[in-house]
Amino acid sequence: MKYGKTVDCCIAYNPEDDYTDVESIGGSLDVRDADTRTAFPKLTTVGGWLDVHGANTRARFPKLTVIGLELNARGADTRKTFPKLAAIGGCLYAQGADTRIAFPKLVTIGGGLYALDADTRTAFPKLTTVSGWLDVRGADTRTKFPRLLVIGGELDVQGADTRKAFPVLITIGDWLYADGAKTRIAFPKLTTIGAGLYTYGTDTRGAFPSLKTIKGQRVS
DSSP states (O other): OBOOSEEOSOEEOOTTSBOTTOOEESSOEEOTTOBOTTSOTTOOEESSOEEOTTOBOTTOOTTOOEESSOEEOTTOBOTTSOTTOOEESSOEEOTTOBOTTOOTTOOEESSOEEOTTOBOTTSOTTOOEESSOEEOTTOBOTTOOTTOOEESSOEEOTTOBOTTSOTTOOEESSOEEOTTOBOTTOOTTOOEESSOEEOTTOBOTTSOTTOOEESSOEEO
């Protein structure tokens, strides 16, 4: 089957079908565990969720700019996969994924970002807002979020190397969990934590020079 420019429903990838003319998918796109390189050369918009976990997705979505709901890239090789993706309306699941240089244009994540144990160095050079939570436990996050200003929910960096990771971060809407993390000089601009701060067993010398408000308790 050959699909046209606009598809109003959801698509579950079938290697027997032709998607090369598809520019917009109103529903969701499921390509998990599939090799779909070059399958969607003109796709710009996915209105629902995009599931690519376990897939070889290199160079797969060269024109995709918007995902309306979540992106599931768990365990996927997404290097160079999303060169023009600017907005994800829901959550981004990237745990265990190789996401280096994966999201060079991504500015906004409407939900949470889950990057547990992922190598995300240089992955998010333009990301300014994560409206939900940010979970980077056990991840190598050095220089990861150079433009991130706001995290609407909680930030969990337990056991992570976050030195220099958040140079301009101003606000965390919920808890900051930094126990067991290398957080020295990690948060030079952070002024507000909407809930509590948990730093048990962590060396936080010089980590919070601008912090003015913690609306919850501080556990250290």
